[in-house]
Every structure is written in structure tokens, then in C-alpha cells.
Amino acid sequence: MGITCEEVWRDISDYVDDELDPKQRxxxxxxxxxxxxxxxxxxxxxxxxxxxxxxxxxxPPKGFHDRLHERLDQxxxxxxxxxxxxxxxxxxxxxxxxxxxxxxxxxxxxxKRIILPRLGHQSPSGSPDSPAVMGLVAVxxxxxxxxxxxxxxxxxxxxxxxxxxxxxIREGYSPCPICIGKHKPEKKx
Amino acid sequence: xxxxxxxxxxxxxxxLLKALARLHQFRRESAFGTWLIQIxxxxxxxRKRKLRHGIMFSLTNxxxxxxxxxxxxxxxxxxxxxxxxxxSEIRESLAKALTLLEEHYRLAFILRDVNELxxxxxxxxxxxxxxxxKTRLRRARLMLRDILSPGLQQGGQVGLAFKEVRKPWE
Numbered sequence: 001m002g003i004t005c006e007e008v009w010r011d012i013s014d015y016v017d018d019e020l021d022p023k024q025r026x027x028x029x030x031x032x033x034x035x036x037x038x039x040x041x042x043x044x045x046x047x048x049x050x051x052x053x054x055x056x057x058x059x060p061p062k063g064f065h066d067r068l069h070e071r072l073d074q075x076x077x078x079x080x081x082x083x084x085x086x087x088x089x090x091x092x093x094x095x096x097x098x099x100x101x102x103x104x105x106x107x108x109x110x111x112k113r114i115i116l117p118r119l120g121h122q123s124p125s126g127s128p129d130s131p132a133v134m135g136l137v138a139v140x141x142x143x144x145x146x147x148x149x150x151x152x153x154x155x156x157x158x159x160x161x162x163x164x165x166x167x168x169i170r171e172g173y174s175p176c177p178i179c180i181g182k183h184k185p186e187k188k189x
Numbered sequence: 190x191x192x193x194x195x196x197x198x199x200x201x202x203x204x205l206l207k208a209l210a211r212l213h214q215f216r217r218e219s220a221f222g223t224w225l226i227q228i229x230x231x232x233x234x235x236r237k238r239k240l241r242h243g244i245m246f247s248l249t250n251x252x253x254x255x256x257x258x259x260x261x262x263x264x265x266x267x268x269x270x271x272x273x274x275x276x277s278e279i280r281e282s283l284a285k286a287l288t289l290l291e292e293h294y295r296l297a298f299i300l301r302d303v304n305e306l307x308x309x310x311x312x313x314x315x316x317x318x319x320x321x322x323k324t325r326l327r328r329a330r331l332m333l334r335d336i337l338s339p340g341l342q343q344g345g346q347v348g349l350a351f352k353e354v355r356k357p358w359e
């Protein structure tokens with residue numbers, strides 16, 4: 001077969017990640033075609049990855065989003081009402097966007113699901129089909145800055161492209177410090 | 190990472206609030222998601238130390254990263270319809286299987302295979318080389334496959350859920 005099973009197990013993860021050079025890859029593929037055991041290990045390994053990459057695999061527990069909103073509301077209400085009120089939507093949008101990237105026990109969950117109801121009812125000007133109501137953030141197609149904005153941000157220049165916040169973070173975009181990050185809750189005392 | 194849903198949820202909330210308070214410290218030297226993940230990992234580690242939840246049964250206790258990992262099960266495991274994940278016991282088994290890995294294997298796996306970061310991004314977050322990430326990934330993936338493979342009996346809790354349901358996707 002040209003390669004032992006032990007050598008295949010050593011390289012199988014790199015094979016899945018396409019980290020092998022073409023020659024090594026061809027040797028492994030030849031082995032998989034001839035060895036049922038190693039083919040089963042490969043399929044099982046791929047299945048494990050497929051299972052965990054499904055967002056349902058490690059979904060947050062029931063009520064998680066509500067409890068998170070409750071705690072954010074509590075935190076926000078600790079600051080000056082006058083100062084915080086105008087930024088409330090922005091802070092929430094940022095914090096909820098951030099939730100998409102938190103890799104703890106829940107690993108990966110949809111920020112869209114969290115943002116949707118909040119931006120929807122806090123944006124009176126938004127039509128049911130507007131990007132804000134749909135839980136999307138905006139990035140500019142005409143500039144090179146890797147910043148995502150609330151769709152109504154005045155600092156969003158050029159032609160906007162709307163995408164889920166989760167996808168924006170994955171693509172390396174950061175929250176706009178003006179529309180999303182400017183208004184932080186005031187420190188007490 | 191914490192071995193408890195309640196602790197994980199609590200820490201997740203803390204992370205978001207801390208990140209919110211520290212947003213002005215974000216310097217764009219790394220991707221925003223990377224920055225957030227680093228805060229999350231640090232927070233979870235601090236909580237873990239505080240709670241002393243670290244004493245858990247692990248398949249990998251004392252395992253040597255460089256040692257060869259020999260798969261323990263060669264059952265054919267080919268078809269997984271996505272409907273399988275609608276079942277809560279399947280999701281619980283997946284979560285439980287992760288807790289059976291040592292933290293350094295679990296983190297590499299979560300960042301790469303759950304959060305779908307690149308090997309380089311994973312290496313940067315964990316402060317290790319790409320080679321070390323690959324080594325940890327290899328072991329984590331093969332161990333999870335063994336843990337989750339139907340019919341595997343490895344004493345105690347390992348594979349319990351899947352032993353009960355036996356190839357739920359068939």
C-alpha cells in the first residue's frame with residue numbers, strides 16, 4: 001500500500017484540512033481505497049467535524065437570549081438614563097453582535113436570532129423588511145475599511161452591503177466605534 | 190470548557206459585559222472576533238480556577254501530544270442525516286464528549302471545528318505554533334470519533350449516550 005495505517009492516522013487530520021502536499025494526499029487516497037479500516041476512520045472523523053459545525057450541535061440553552069438581554073438591560077440601567085438612552089440600541093447591537101463570537105460552552109450561535117427582535121422594536125423608522133429589522137449589519141463595498149455599522153450609521157460611506165453580524169465578524173470586520181462602540185455604559189462612582 | 194451549562198452561560202454574559210466596557214481598548218491589531226475569543230478564554234479560565242471544576246474524568250489525562258493516537262473503533266460510520274441533531278440526546282452527547290477531552294485539545298477543536306477559525310487564527314489565539322494546533326486537532330478529532338462511535342464501550346461514562354441510542358441516524 002506504500003504507507004502504513006499508523007502513518008495514515010498521523011496524517012488524517014491534515015488530510016481533512018487539506019494541509020498535505022499533492023503527493024502525500026495521493027498516497028493517502030490510495031490507502032483509503034484499499035483499507036476499509038482507515039476509510040472508516042476518515043469518514044468518522046469527517047462526520048465528527050460535520051456534526052460539531054452544525055450550529056444546532058452546541059446551541060445555547062432555552063431562555064439564554066432572554067436572560068442575556070435581561071442582564072444587559074440591568075447593566076445599562078445602572079448608568080445615567082439620559083446618557084444611555086440614545087445609545088441603548090447601539091450598545092445592545094454591539095453586545096449582541098459580540099455574542100456571535102463567544103466560544104464558550106455554547107460555541108457558536110446565531111447573533112441574528114438575538115438581534116432581530118431588539119432592533120426590530122427599537123427602530124421605529126425601520127420597515128419590516130429593512131436591514132435593521134432583519135438583524136443585519138452594513139459594510140461598505142466602496143471602501144477598504146473592515147468596519148461594520150448599524151445600517152443607519154452616518155459614517156457608513158459608499159454603497160452598503162448588508163450581512164449577518166456573525167458573518168461580518170467571521171470576515172474580519174470590527175464594530176464601528178462611532179455607531180456601535182461610542183456610547184459605553186458609565187462607570188458607577 | 191467549564192463543564193457546566195450554568196457556569197458557561199454566566200461566563201458568557203460576563204464576557205459580553207466586560208468586552209462592552211473594554212471596547213475602547215480594542216486596537217484592531219487582531220480581528221474583532223479574535224479579541225473577543227481571547228477575552229472569553231481568559232474569563233473562562235479564571236472562572237474555572239475559582240470554581241475548581243478542573244477535576245473531571247478525561248480520556249486524555251497525561252496524554253502526550255507527540256505520541257501516536259491509535260483509533261479504538263473501526264466501525265463504519267458513514268451516514269449522518271442532519272435530522273439527528275434535532276434530538277436533544279444527540280446534542281447532549283456531543284457536548285458531553287467535549288468535556289471528556291483535556292482543555293488544550295478541547296480549545297483547539299472548538300476554535301477550529303466549531304468556530305471554524307483557520308489553523309493560523311487558532312494558533313494566534315492559543316499562543317502556540319500551527320504545528321501544535323495540528324497535533325492537538327488530530328488527537329481531538331480522533332478521540333471524539335472514538336467517544337462518539339456507536340457501540341464503543343470504554344467504561345464509565347464514555348460513549349454512554351451513544352451506546353444507548355446506537356447509530357441514531359439509521
